[in-house]
Amino acid sequence: MDRSLLEGDPHSILEAMAICGYCIGADKGLIYIRAEYPLAIHRLQVAIQQAEEYGLLGKDILGTGFNFEIELRYGAGAFVCGEETALIHSMEGKRGEPTFKPPFPAQSGYLGKPTNVNNVETYANIPVIINKGADWFASIGTEKSKGTKVFALAGKINNVGLIEVPMGITLREIIYEIGGGIKGGKKFKAVQTGGPSGGCLTEKHLDTPIDYDSLVAAGSMMGSGGMIVMDEDDCMVAIAKFYLGFTVDESCGKCTPCRVGNRRLLEILTKITDGKGTMEDLEELKNLSAVIKDTALCGLGQTSPNPVLSTINNFWDEYVEHVTEKKCRAGQCKALKKYMIDPAKCKGCTACARACPVSAISGTLKNPHVINQLDCIKCGTCVEKCKFGAITVR
Amino acid sequence: MVGPKVKISESNFLKIKEICESFDNNPGELINVLHKTQEHFGFLPEEVQQVVADCLGIPVGRVYGVVSFYSFFTMKPKGKYAISVCLGTACYVKGAEKILDALKSELKISEGGVTDDGKFSLDVLRCVGACGLAPVMTINGKTYGRLVPEHVKEILAEYAE
Known part of the structure; x- marks a missing residue:
């Protein structure tokens, strides 16, 4: 921008x-x-x-x-x-x-x-x-945020690029009118604004007029002006982990809350996406985030937990699912994926068993095969090899 | 200053001296000096940092502190063709990790690595500001956008010799 x-x-x-x-x-x-x-x-x-x-x-x-x-x-x-x-x-x-x-x-x-x-x-x-004069400028926008704003619209959306819009426009107008809706007819899930210091907004925010204050009230911020649209295939826990990975890389290391705290947040998020998270971890995420926000030295540290907090607030169910059911509904968290063979569709051709790099698939010719979940490394080779669409991923 | 304290060729020493002088040997210009120096040498090894420190009249620790702080500076030589994969958010949600994986398996190196023949090096960077083209990678500054893993082989083939 x-x-x-x-x-x-x-x-x-x-x-x-x-x-x-x-x-x-x-x-x-x-x-x-x-x-x-x-x-x-x-x-x-x-x-x-x-x-x-x-x-x-x-x-x-x-x-x-x-x-x-x-x-x-x-x-x-x-x-x-x-x-x-x-x-x-x-x-x-x-x-x-x-x-x-x-x-x-x-x-x-x-x-x-x-x-x-x-x-x-x-x-x-x-x-x-x-x-053009201050009156002209003030005639555009909302009560507290005047003028226009340039956003970098990107992600899972049909029309990507830079847009200049009046303050006060709604996310719905941006995503569905200017952006032409979600790519491939998928379902809208979230829009991330403000970069690594910002947060994720959801369907319930679609009709909120966008200005500096409303974004902060919704748990995000204007920040960089980045606006990244996510669809149902994006896992919000993985997104939070992605941002924390960035913050950990970019923390200058001067103050402890940012240098150490963010690393701890990243470790907990990694634990959750690896299917080893507990409900206590979710509480710890919230507590630690609050401490980092209160005590970090600069803007980077004070805002770094935002992606965690906003996804926890808006997608709590998804976090709980990762922890209690060991399930990632978007199918992004590799460790939580489960590959299964539908016995009704399997012809027993042995193609998958021969291709499996860790010999995790057993079965005899012309009989339905079974994937041994303990050995499976979730590489997806079997899905590619199956000509009958018998292998599903959950 | 009489001469270099470290092993470095006369011509390289004079080059660094010339760069520092073009910025009036001003320590406040350290980052600009390092940009120019890295442009010339391709990387910033210890010896080069020592000469820069001497020319600008600052401790070598301060030069090293700056070199190690900023991701743009490197103490290791890069490949002839330096590949950078963007891992900004827009690229990430559009599958930049798959592009990175494809590059890793094609080149048989990991992030920060250089191929044995010194031809390619692979790095990740954060946002090249081309989010509309996501996912994006650059090779020696040339941008490749809207990538899918299948493109990787074709693009690398452009650099066959």
Whole structure:
């Protein structure tokens, strides 16, 4: 989303930064950009050069006596650098570890100087607001969230891509009208918003108007503007585990709740998806999540349990099913899969038994075969080999 | 500074010196210096980090701290063709793990590994910002999208020599 702005209209960001500099009395702006976005970097470099040639950046801009220059700083692959204090440390050439606030960057930021940190999308709104007026901007959106929002719509949906919508639009409109509904006619299950710090919303949220506050009230957040649609084939416990895997990788390790707590959450989730979870584990997930939220140092740690809590709140039944029935209704958790041969359909051709890499299938020619569940490694080879559709997966 | 404290060729030493000087030997530019250095050498071995530290006048521990913190920097050489599989959420729900598995079995290496002939290396990364094309992988910066495991063989064949 921000990448599309930097690639598609880099001048809007430069203009907004110059305006911001003018307002707060700064003469230097820095853009922190991910090294993974080479095209955006190239276009920003071109745009900065063009703006300098036109005298829109540099010394004495448009004869006003106002000076403003913009430099690029590159990230190097660390998610935590989205947190403003970590971002500032990274721009200073240090490890991107966050520090406690206060002091806020506005008091002591880059090289200890007062610093204003803004998001790319925020800046992109500035030139339009100034040109068309605040009333125009405020006429779009909801009471508390004005204007439009760009979402990266992705996942199990027919039309994927970037969408710009007015604040206050419902998820139903986004998913079914703009997104063209769920791929392959499958059933909608959840939509994840806000990235690894956000949460999952469900069918009951489909008609909630989307704005900053309503998403937080529903246990998620606007965050990155990512909107990932999931269908009935996605396991919500596995999704929570996926996010925690990410957080554990990306935790900077500075504070204990995030470094150790998230690892414990991941271990419990892994235990559950391996079919070894207990009801006490589910309680522990809730308790530990609350502790991490309360005690972690920065935004990354404080929001990292969100995917766990929102899936527990909205898909409690699915967690309980994994624990008590050792069943994954989406069929995603490999350890919980059960392969079975329907004796009525099995012709006893022996194809599956010959293909099984661990010889877990027994039976004689022309008689129904049986899978020994203790030996089965759930590789799925037998399903591929069966010409009669006699093997089912539960 | 008189010369390199570690074993490194004269030309490599001068190259690093030149990169650091292009950033005015400013320690605040450490990340940019490392980007340029890695671009040149392909990776950042200990010797290179020592020379960077000397040029910028900072302890080598600080350089190592930064190199090891950021996933973009590597102390191991990558393959001639560096493959990165995106494991962002959109790619994950669209089956990126299956693409990764197909690559692993085709190349017979695991994540972070390099093939014996040094041709391919395999890594995972988090979101290349191409969620509409999920699942996505990149080979030396070239993006391949909307992948299914069957594509893997064909794509690798493009790099046959």
